[in-house]
Amino acid sequence: MMSCERVEEMLPPYVDGDLSAEETREVDLHLDGCGECVATLGYLRRADAIVAGWPQTPRHMQPHLARIDEGVLPRIRQRRRLFPLLPRFNRVLPYAGLATFVLVLGAAVLALSMVLPGLPLTDAPKSAPNPVVSRPQEQLRPESITWYHDGRVADIGKGTEKFKNIVSAVEQLLQRGARDPSHPGSALSGDTETMKRSGAVLELIYPKPGVKHAGVGPHTHVLLRFDRGVTVLMGDAKYTEKLSVPNATEQEKRLRDLLGLPPPTLFAYDG
Amino acid sequence: MEEVVRMPGGDSLIVEQARHGDALAFEAIYREYQPQIAGYLCRLVQDPELAADLTQDVFISAYKAIGRTQPGLKLRAWLYTIATNAAMSHHRRRRVVQWSPLDDRGTDSPTEGPEDRYAAREELSDALHALPPEQSACLLLSARDGFTFEEIGKMLGISEAAAKTRAYRARLALARALRASEEGARP
Numbered sequence: 283m284m285s286c287e288r289v290e291e292m293l294p295p296y297v298d299g300d301l302s303a304e305e306t307r308e309v310d311l312h313l314d315g316c317g318e319c320v321a322t323l324g325y326l327r328r329a330d331a332i333v334a335g336w337p338q339t340p341r342h343m344q345p346h347l348a349r350i351d352e353g354v355l356p357r358i359r360q361r362r363r364l365f366p367l368l369p370r371f372n373r374v375l376p377y378a379g380l381a382t383f384v385l386v387l388g389a390a391v392l393a394l395s396m397v398l399p400g401l402p403l404t405d406a407p408k409s410a411p412n413p414v415v416s417r418p419q420e421q422l423r424p425e426s427i428t429w430y431h432d433g434r435v436a437d438i439g440k441g442t443e444k445f446k447n448i449v450s451a452v453e454q455l456l457q458r459g460a461r462d463p464s465h466p467g468s469a470l471s472g473d474t475e476t477m478k479r480s481g482a483v484l485e486l487i488y489p490k491p492g493v494k495h496a497g498v499g500p501h502t503h504v505l506l507r508f509d510r511g512v513t514v515l516m517g518d519a520k521y522t523e524k525l526s527v528p529n530a531t532e533q534e535k536r537l538r539d540l541l542g543l544p545p546p547t548l549f550a551y552d553g
Numbered sequence: 554m555e556e557v558v559r560m561p562g563g564d565s566l567i568v569e570q571a572r573h574g575d576a577l578a579f580e581a582i583y584r585e586y587q588p589q590i591a592g593y594l595c596r597l598v599q600d601p602e603l604a605a606d607l608t609q610d611v612f613i614s615a616y617k618a619i620g621r622t623q624p625g626l627k628l629r630a631w632l633y634t635i636a637t638n639a640a641m642s643h644h645r646r647r648r649v650v651q652w653s654p655l656d657d658r659g660t661d662s663p664t665e666g667p668e669d670r671y672a673a674r675e676e677l678s679d680a681l682h683a684l685p686p687e688q689s690a691c692l693l694l695s696a697r698d699g700f701t702f703e704e705i706g707k708m709l710g711i712s713e714a715a716a717k718t719r720a721y722r723a724r725l726a727l728a729r730a731l732r733a734s735e736e737g738a739r740p
């Protein structure tokens with residue numbers, strides 16, 4: 283008789299009628315004598331039914347659909363107005379014109395991005411080269427900074443003064459840090475989602491492992507949690523380490539100012 | 554599974570027009586496919602705001618790229634491929650770090666009530682989100698969005714058999730999650 287584990291794996295194709303006659307017989311035989319696997323089969327059928335019953339668009343997605351229109355439609359319409367000849371040109375010369383078409387399209391994108399500086403045309407996610415990486419002599423800059431506070435999420439706009447100021451304050455803060463010996467590094471799979479939802483957390487993500495301080499790192503992610511002081515975690519996919527930073531630093535005060543976060547009230551800064 | 558393409562005369566004409574740069578044709582495509590692509594992404598990333606951002610990226614990328622596609626483009630599969638890549642690349646970029654929990658202070662108890670933005674979730678959506686995205690994508694594309702495993706294999710650059718196996722694993726994981734939630738809830 284096959285093991286329950288093996289039978290469980292065969293249940294989805296069993297339900298779909300995708301097993302051979304021989305395999306089907308074996309599963310049937312096992313199910314005759316195993317209540318556990320019969321129960322699993324019942325849950326599988328119900329889970330399948332739940333998934334099949336999901337609406338095409340989840341209900342909580344509906345309120346966000348209009349915002350997508352606002353992002354997409356103006357870009358389609360603006361390009362139509364600015365470059366009315368482009369489609370026809372491409373239609374006349376479908377093959378010979380392809381290279382030119384791509385060039386013209388590139389110029390169009392460039393022109394558009396100059397005409398509409400507030401509406402940067404985003405590229406496919408994988409194609410955007412990071413200009414920071416190509417200048418290795420410079421200090422690696424984060425590709426994003428996200429501020430989680432009281433259940434709200436805000437991306438700090440890249441290229442803004444605030445972004446630069448936060449980066450410099452964080453870097454100075456990290457330089458004062460020391461590896462926390464009570465947290466020697468771990469590969470735990472815990473999650474900061476709850477932390478982000480309820481507390482005050484700043485997350486910096488770097489395009490490649492580049493953050494290294496006090497023997498910690500290099501890592502791609504730096505996470506600062508503010509409560510009565512500041513706690514710094516640095517990590518990547520395999521490893522998370524904690525950096526302890528002495529309280530009452532100028533950098534922490536500067537960061538709190540930049541983020542509009544009041545100083546902690548319950549404990550004295552120099553506590 | 555419902556057939557979603559309802560544009561008059563099927564999609565081929567409108568796709569050809571869009572391929573040749575007709576912005577009005579692309580707008581019709583956008584209107585037709587936006588809700589399902591947004592819904593697919595919402596289930597994959599489990600965050601409607603992020604899904605909205607990714608959906609914008611998908612259609613803007615598609616608009617820029619459609620002129621470079623071959624005649625006879627399978628539009629719907631193509632859009633879902635772009636959407637899947639966008640979600641995976643986001644997943645790689647943002648979710649690689651599973652931070653270890655801070656053990657020093659108990660202010661972040663996970664037993665706190667769910668946030669408003671996560672309210673009204675569909676049953677099993679948490680279990681779906683807990684899966685590796687390659688598995689949840691295969692499950693959604695087959696069970697929810699009606700693609701064959703041959704199509705899914707082509708979309709994800711894997712074999713038909715691999716796509717099937719991923720969907721099977723995902724279904725079994727959801728069945729186990731359903732069981733755990735019901736048996737856990739039992740007094």
Ligand SMILES: [Zn+2]
Pocket residue numbers: 285286287289312316317318319320
């Ligand atoms: Zn069994």
